[in-house]
Amino acid sequence: MPHETRRPDQAVKQPATGGGVVFDRVSKRYGDFTAVNEVSFTIAPGELVTLLGPSGCGKTTTLRMVAGLEAVSGGSIRIGGVDVTNRAANERDVSMVFQSYALFPHMNVLENVCYGPISGGAHKARARELARDKLRMLGLGELEQRLPSELSGGQQQRVAVARSLVLEPAVLLFDEPLSNLDAKLRRRVRQEIRELQQSLALTVLYVTHDQSEALAVSDRVIVMDGGRIAQQGTPHELYEAPASRFLADFIGDANLVDGRVISAGSGARFEAGAVAVPVGVGGLRAGPATLALRPHRLRIVAAGQGLFDGQCRRADYLGSHIEYLFTSPWGELLVFGPADGPTCRRGESVGIDFDADHAIVLPR
Structure with missing residues (x-):
């Protein structure tokens, strides 16, 4: 595995602008099956909230509705105070880091990170400037000419984060971002994600099925079960005061x-x-x-x-x-x-x- 390059100490500390997320009695139905049932929650600006739960609980569907990748069957979604319920994904000012990273294998690191701004109409020189800024922030400045196949799993994950950050979204979404990493690297990368989120005051909605990961990175955790919210609170509250047998058994x-x-x-x-x-x-x-x-x-x-x-x-x-x-x-x-x-x-x-x-x- 290639050596992990560490990010510079607080190279950039400009808080991200943008508002929070309000999910108001949102439902998602597929025919007779209800995947998400009147779910409501709020994410404050600069807060990292994790959706946690077993497979099939509705957490990924909820994330995809925030992103605009799934249509809402009922309720409303507001981002930064704006109703985006019926807006397309590219009109929501959000960016997603996918589980698979989805890096273009034929493009080097810089080209991968530039792709979003350039496809959105930014001048190539300006796009490279923005991309290099994010790569330096994540300790990847010396790797911009490498192909994804020449990077470690942790470095590929940080490239995926840089590609999302370069769009300067109001809300950053993470879909099981560490599931492809081994246990030791997973702990390191989740710490880096948390430090980056806090230093830039990013508004983040994070999805995972890993309880220890959720407890480690979150300001607040929302546990879902059967398409509903079973309980939400700080990691300490959920661990020390679960509201049900399911929560006590699931968290830790x-x-x-x-x-x-x-x-x-x-x-x-x-x-x-x-x-x-x-x-x-x-x-x-x-x-x-x-x-x-x-x-x-x-x-x-x-x-x-x-x-x-x-x-x-x-x-x-x-x-x-x-x-x-x-x-x-x-x-x-x-x-x-x-x-x-x-x-x-x-x-x-x-x-x-x-x-x-x-x-x-x-x-x-």
């Missing part, structure tokens, strides 16, 4: 235990499998409930010293931590332990403990 790892809240208020307790433990439930009433426990919130203690005991079935060393699987009165529990801490052997019995404030109780 979680152990889900079905049971009952048997008392409410400050002395609330959750009961399942003949084990009752104290929990914080907020305004949740007594009755059927699901307890969501993040694996890193569970603690391994000596047998008989925790809330209940478990038996180790598996211990996988992953470098940064050890991933344990325990059998317990609450079924199988996934627990993350420190790599440099005491370890459990297969078949060993231990106590399992957690703080009441870290238990997420969901109505069922």
